[in-house]
Amino acid sequence: MFNSLCGTVRGGTGDTLYLETGGVEWELAMPPNDVRTLVESGGEARVFTWLHHTDKDMRLFGFASAERRAMFLDLQKVEGIGPKAALKIMGGITEAELERALEEGDLARLELVPGLGRKTAQKMVLALKGRLVHGGAAASVPSSPYGELVNALADMGYDRKAAAAALEEAAALSARSGGATEGAEKESELFRLAILKLTK
Numbered sequence: 001m002f003n004s005l006c007g008t009v010r011g012g013t014g015d016t017l018y019l020e021t022g023g024v025e026w027e028l029a030m031p032p033n034d035v036r037t038l039v040e041s042g043g044e045a046r047v048f049t050w051l052h053h054t055d056k057d058m059r060l061f062g063f064a065s066a067e068r069r070a071m072f073l074d075l076q077k078v079e080g081i082g083p084k085a086a087l088k089i090m091g092g093i094t095e096a097e098l099e100r101a102l103e104e105g106d107l108a109r110l111e112l113v114p115g116l117g118r119k120t121a122q123k124m125v126l127a128l129k130g131r132l133v134h135g136g137a138a139a140s141v142p143s144s145p146y147g148e149l150v151n152a153l154a155d156m157g158y159d160r161k162a163a164a165a166a167l168e169e170a171a172a173l174s175a176r177s178g179g180a181t182e183g184a185e186k187e188s189e190l191f192r193l194a195i196l197k198l199t200k
Contacts, residue, residue: 149194150167
């Protein structure tokens with residue numbers, strides 16, 4: 001399915017961005033802060049996408065970065081949070097603030113987000129603490145050159161910090177043993193080795 005669209009920003013307002021690609025103008029639902037960023041920068045842009053398709057509706061969502069999209073998908077893992085709610089949450093709190101509030105269990109800060117009540121805030125902390133880390137406030141979780149693999153492992157339920165560490169160990173082991181050096185073969189090997197380490 002779509003990973004991203006590259007084109008010319010034609011405008012946007014609120015939570016909607018208009019992007020022209022090859023003579024077709026796309027309407028994308030986006031967090032308002034992402035819309036502002038892309039409209040203000042103008043010109044050519046790459047927008048990371050996610051398609052929401054149901055029997056009654058089809059909507060294309062867009063994000064200024066792959067990390068923002070990953071956060072949007074993580075939020076939907078919380079019971080009671082769908083695409084529209086996730087978009088609203090991302091528009092009501094910065095990425096760094098959200099990560100900090102989740103890591104510290106700061107329910108008071110989460111409740112300040114429009115439309116987010118205490119019960120949902122509690123569910124967010126329980127479901128996402130230690131997992132919703134994309135390079136923002138939680139400095140205790142190091143960045144990793146294997147971001148997509150870390151996300152995949154986190155989707156399987158593993159802690160992001162542990163997943164990043166396991167991938168680093170897997171990469172070192174692979175290099176010592178003369179394993180695959182690049183491409184999909186290397187990623188597959190690292191993913192397999194990381195899972196072995198995480199399940200010990």
